[in-house]
Amino acid sequence: MTSTIKDVAALAGFSIATVSRAINAPHTVSPATLQTIRTAIDTLQFRPSPLGRQLRGERTRLVGVVVPTLSNPVFADCLQGIDELATAAGFKLILMTTEYDAARERHAIETLREQRVEGLILTVADADTHPLLDMLDRDGPHYVLMHNDTQRRPSVSVDNRRAAYDGVRLLTARGHRRVLMLAGSLAASDRARQRHLGYAQALEESGVATLPPVEVDFNAPELPDAVLAHLTAQATRPTALFCSNDLLAMVVMRGLRRAGFSIPDDLSVLGFDGIAIGELLAPPLASVATPNRDIGRHAWQRLVECIGGATIERTSLILPHVVRDGATVAPPATDLQLRKA
Amino acid sequence: MTSTIKDVAALAGFSIATVSRAINAPHTVSPATLQTIRTAIDTLQFRPSPLGRQLRGERTRLVGVVVPTLSNPVFADCLQGIDELATAAGFKLILMTTEYDAARERHAIETLREQRVEGLILTVADADTHPLLDMLDRDGPHYVLMHNDTQRRPSVSVDNRRAAYDGVRLLTARGHRRVLMLAGSLAASDRARQRHLGYAQALEESGVATLPPVEVDFNAPELPDAVLAHLTAQATRPTALFCSNDLLAMVVMRGLRRAGFSIPDDLSVLGFDGIAIGELLAPPLASVATPNRDIGRHAWQRLVECIGGATIERTSLILPHVVRDGATVAPPATDLQLRKA
DNA sequence: CTGAAAGCGCTAACAT
DNA sequence: ATGTTAGCGCTTTCAG
Numbered sequence: 049m050t051s052t053i054k055d056v057a058a059l060a061g062f063s064i065a066t067v068s069r070a071i072n073a074p075h076t077v078s079p080a081t082l083q084t085i086r087t088a089i090d091t092l093q094f095r096p097s098p099l100g101r102q103l104r105g106e107r108t109r110l111v112g113v114v115v116p117t118l119s120n121p122v123f124a125d126c127l128q129g130i131d132e133l134a135t136a137a138g139f140k141l142i143l144m145t146t147e148y149d150a151a152r153e154r155h156a157i158e159t160l161r162e163q164r165v166e167g168l169i170l171t172v173a174d175a176d177t178h179p180l181l182d183m184l185d186r187d188g189p190h191y192v193l194m195h196n197d198t199q200r201r202p203s204v205s206v207d208n209r210r211a212a213y214d215g216v217r218l219l220t221a222r223g224h225r226r227v228l229m230l231a232g233s234l235a236a237s238d239r240a241r242q243r244h245l246g247y248a249q250a251l252e253e254s255g256v257a258t259l260p261p262v263e264v265d266f267n268a269p270e271l272p273d274a275v276l277a278h279l280t281a282q283a284t285r286p287t288a289l290f291c292s293n294d295l296l297a298m299v300v301m302r303g304l305r306r307a308g309f310s311i312p313d314d315l316s317v318l319g320f321d322g323i324a325i326g327e328l329l330a331p332p333l334a335s336v337a338t339p340n341r342d343i344g345r346h347a348w349q350r351l352v353e354c355i356g357g358a359t360i361e362r363t364s365l366i367l368p369h370v371v372r373d374g375a376t377v378a379p380p381a382t383d384l385q386l387r388k389a
Numbered sequence: 390m391t392s393t394i395k396d397v398a399a400l401a402g403f404s405i406a407t408v409s410r411a412i413n414a415p416h417t418v419s420p421a422t423l424q425t426i427r428t429a430i431d432t433l434q435f436r437p438s439p440l441g442r443q444l445r446g447e448r449t450r451l452v453g454v455v456v457p458t459l460s461n462p463v464f465a466d467c468l469q470g471i472d473e474l475a476t477a478a479g480f481k482l483i484l485m486t487t488e489y490d491a492a493r494e495r496h497a498i499e500t501l502r503e504q505r506v507e508g509l510i511l512t513v514a515d516a517d518t519h520p521l522l523d524m525l526d527r528d529g530p531h532y533v534l535m536h537n538d539t540q541r542r543p544s545v546s547v548d549n550r551r552a553a554y555d556g557v558r559l560l561t562a563r564g565h566r567r568v569l570m571l572a573g574s575l576a577a578s579d580r581a582r583q584r585h586l587g588y589a590q591a592l593e594e595s596g597v598a599t600l601p602p603v604e605v606d607f608n609a610p611e612l613p614d615a616v617l618a619h620l621t622a623q624a625t626r627p628t629a630l631f632c633s634n635d636l637l638a639m640v641v642m643r644g645l646r647r648a649g650f651s652i653p654d655d656l657s658v659l660g661f662d663g664i665a666i667g668e669l670l671a672p673p674l675a676s677v678a679t680p681n682r683d684i685g686r687h688a689w690q691r692l693v694e695c696i697g698g699a700t701i702e703r704t705s706l707i708l709p710h711v712v713r714d715g716a717t718v719a720p721p722a723t724d725l726q727l728r729k730a
Numbered sequence: 731c732t733g734a735a736a737g738c739g740c741t742a743a744c745a746t
Numbered sequence: 747a748t749g750t751t752a753g754c755g756c757t758t759t760c761a762g
Contacts, residue, residue, distance in 0.1 A: 052756090053755060053756065063733045063734075064733095064756080065732070065733060065734075066733075069731095069732085069758095072757075076731075077732085081731080081732085096756075097505065097756075098503055098504055098756095099440060099755065099756085100444065100756030101755080101756060101757075102756090103737095103739065104757050106757075118468055118469050119469055119665075124465045128458070128459050131484070131486050135485065135486075140483050140485075140504060142481050142482065142483055142484075144481075144482075145476075152476075158436065162436050187391075298666065298669040324460075327643075328639040328640065328643050393738090394740065395739080403748075403749085404749050405740080406741080406750075409740065410741095410748085417747080418747070422747075422748080438738095440739065441741080443740090444740075444754045444755065446754060
C-alpha cells in the first residue's frame with residue numbers, strides 16, 4: 049500500500065512518467081512496456097494516490113453531502129439514493145450533519161470546500177435567505193438542494209404547498225372540518241412554510257377557518273402535556289391532525305393513545321414524508337409521501353450535469369408526491385359518538 | 390476560494406513560509422506581521438487546502454465509515470453517534486455502503502485506503518474470516534468494527550449470544566414453549582449466528598426443543614406466503630416469534646395481521662435492535678435493544694486511541710444490551726382460547 | 731515510445 | 747523573525 053509510482057518505476061525499470069502513462073493512457077505505451085509495468089504494479093499492489101492527482105488540479109471525485117440528521121429516515125433515504133449513483137460513478141461522499149443549526153451548516157459547507165469537493169448536495173433550513181448559497185453561486189463548487197422549496201436555486205423537491213394541499217383535501221373529503229396542523233420545531237424552514245400554505249388553502253376551499261399551527265418538538269421523548277391538552281380540549285377539539293412529518297405523527301399518536309384516545313376513531317392523523325416504516329404501523333399511517341430516494345438520485349444527476357459543465361440551471365425540479373391513504377384517517381366521529389366516548 | 394498561500398504571501402508582502410507559520414504557529418511570528426498576514430487572509434478569504442497538507446504526509450483528518458445500509462436505522466444511529474464525535478474533533482467522514490455484499494466491502498475498503506483515511510469504522514458481514522481485515526491489521530490504517538461479534542479483532546458491539554438469550558428468556562418466562570426464530574437473509578453474518586446460539590440456549594434451559602430458524606428476506610415488500618404458512622400452521626404453530634431484527638419484526642407483524650392474526654393475542658413477537666421507532670408502534674414493540682448510538686461513539690473513541698498510537702487492542706468492547714419489554718409480548722393463549730379464535 | 735523536469739499547495743528543515 | 751528550498755505523489759508539457 050505504501051508503494052508509490054516511484055517504486056513501480058524502479059521495479060519496472062522505466063521512468064515515473066511512463067508508468068503514469070501506462071496507467072492513464074495505455075495506448076501511448078508500447079505493449080511490451082505496458083506488460084512489464086502492469087506486472088510491477090500488481091506485485092507491488094500499487095494504487096495511484098488520489099492525493100497527487102487532486103493536487104495536480106485533477107478531479108477529486110469527492111462530493112459533499114449535508115443533511116440535518118440521519119435519525120430521520122427521510123434523509124437517510126435521500127442519502128441512500130445519492131450513494132447508489134455516486135458509488136457507481138466512482139465518486140466518494142463526505143457526509144456532514146447540521147441538526148438544523150445554521151452555524152453547523154456554515155461549518156459544513158466551509159469544510160467541504162476546503163476538501164475541494166467537486167460538488168455539494170444539501171438540505172438547509174432556509175434556502176432563499178442563505179448567504180452561503182449566494183457565495184457558492186459565485187465561487188462554486190456546484191450544488192443542488194434537496195427538499196428545499198425554492199425557485200431561486202437549483203433544487204430537487206416536491207411541491208410542498210401542493211402536496212400539503214392534496215393531503216389536507218383527503219381529510220376534508222372525508223368530512224373533516226376542524227383540522228389542526230402540527231409542525232416540528234423547524235417551523236422556520238422553507239418547506240414548513242409551504243406546507244402550511246397548502247394546508248390553509250385546502251381548508252379555505254372548504255370554507256373552514258384555519259386553526260393556528262401548533263409547534264411540537266418531535267425529538268422530545270414525550271408529547272408535552274400542554275400540547276396534549278391543546279389537541280384534546282373539548283371546546284376546540286380538532287377531528288383531524290395534519291403533521292408536518294411522519295416522525296412527529298408517530299410521537300403524537302403515541303401521546304394521544306396514552307391519554308386514552310383512539311386513532312382514527314377519536315382523531316384522524318395524517319403524516320408527511322411517507323417513510324417506509326409508516327406503512328408497517330398498525331394501523332398503517334396515512335401520509336403525503338415524498339419520493340426520498342428518487343430525490344437523492346435526481347439531485348445526484350443534476351449535480352453531475354452541473355459538474356460536467358452543463359448550463360447551470362437555477363431552476364427547481366419538482367418530483368411527484370403521492371397521498372398515501374391509511375387507516376389512521378377515517379371520517380370524523382359524529383357528536384353523538386363523541387359523547388358516547 | 391481559488392486563492393492559495395502564494396496569493397496571501399504576495400498580498401501581505403511576505404514569503405509563503407511566513408504565511409504558513411502565521412497559520413500553524415502564530416507565536417513564532419511577530420505581532421505586526423501576523424496582523425498583516427491575517428488581514429490578507431481575510432480579504433482573500435483564504436483557507437489552507439488540506440490537499441497540500443495531506444500530501445506532505447500530514448494527517449488527512451479523514452475517517453472512513455463502512456456500513457451495510459442506511460435504510461436500517463441501526464446503522465443510521467451508529468453513524469449519527471460517530472458523526473457527533475468526529476465533527477467535534479475536526480474529522481471528516483467518508484461514507485460507503487455495502488448492502489452486505491462482499492465485493493462492495495472490498496471496494497469500499499480499498500477506496501478508503503487510497504484516500505489515505507486515518508482510520509476506518511466498519512460493519513462487515515463476517516469479521517472472523519474477512520481477509521481484508523487481516524491486511525488492515527498488517528498495513529493499516531487502524532480500524533474498529535461495529536456490531537461484528539468477534540474476539541479476534543478490535544470491535545464494539547453487544548454480546549449477541551447473551552442478548553438473544555436474555556430476550557428469549559423473557560418469552561419463556563412468560564410461559565412460551567414453542568418459540569420460533571426468524572432471521573434476515575444475512576443469516577451468514579457473525580452476529581446472526583451468535584443470536585441463534587443464544588436463542589437455542591434459552592430454549593434448552595426450558596427443556597424445549599429448538600425449532601429450526603426461518604430465513605426471511607425483510608426487504609421484500611410482503612411476507613412470502615410460504616413463510617406465513619409456516620408461522621401459522623396449526624400443527625406446529627409457535628406461540629412466540631423471536632425476530633433477529635426490528636425491521637423484520639415489523640414486516641412479520643404486518644403480514645400476520647393481514648392474515649387475520651392478532652398480536653400479542655395469537656402470537657407474541659420479540660424484535661432485536663431496539664430502534665427508536667419500535668417504541669412508537671401500537672402496541673410498542675418488545676425488543677432486545679442495542680445502544681446503537683453509543684456503539685458508534687465508542688467505536689470512534691477506540692479508533693482515536695489507536696490513531697493516537699495507543700497499543701492496538703485486539704479486544705472487543707462489549708456494551709450492555711437492554712431487554713425492552715413491550716406489549717407485543719404476552720403470555721401464550723391457552724388451547725381453549727386458541728380454539729375459540 | 732520514453733525520459734527529464736516543472737509544478738499543483740503546503741510544511742519543515744535549514745539559512746539568514 | 748523571516749526567507750529559501752526540498753519534496754510529498756502525481757500529471758503533463760517538452761525534448762529526445
